Amino acid sequence: GIQVEQSPPDLILQEGANSTLRCNFSDSVNNLQWFHQNPWGQLINLFYIPSGTKQNGRLSATTVATERYSLLYISSSQTTDSGVYFCAVERTSGTYKYIFGTGTRLKVLA
């Protein structure tokens, strides 16, 4: 099956710092989403981004499907950004299920 690897696995930032999270996948994909799982366990939709670049406030994402990776940028990080960030991909071939990456655990210090 498809492999979805995220890096770095863990990240500690000081409030106000910027960061880049990476998602690599091993096969062609139709769709890609980024999620934030907050400390209470809720999964928050960040981006639905099969290709191209999108921005939402301090967050932006870029997917280069032909090179099989996606990047999530967090600028001016806040303590509320803490949690785990997951990418999830849907393979081009298959039954349209989304496979989740390994996650990046982010802690933002005040």
Added chain:
Amino acid sequence: NAGVMQNPRHLVRRRGQEARLRCSPMKGHSHVYWYRQLPEEGLKFMVYLQKENIIDESGMPKERFSAEFPKEGPSILRIQQVVRGDSAAYFCASSTDYNSPLHFGNGTRLTVT
């Protein structure tokens, strides 16, 4: 527009009992997915259903686990004769169609004692 509703939020079962987890998709969504998350781990795909059909159950254990999404009513994930290893958070997601984004519920935390 209400989001994906899962209940119960927390469920405690003794070993050997049955667990029933419910998921009501967002209005207008006919595709439902179930995922399991063990403590400190990622989300693992279990099953993908459309109304009255199981599309992909490749991630679901062959024994004790079953899922349904009837024409009327919520999707149900059923775990028979639970064991301690079934303790996890179970998340449901829904979408409108193929090639559509997933929207997740808040999950059901199952604890087997």
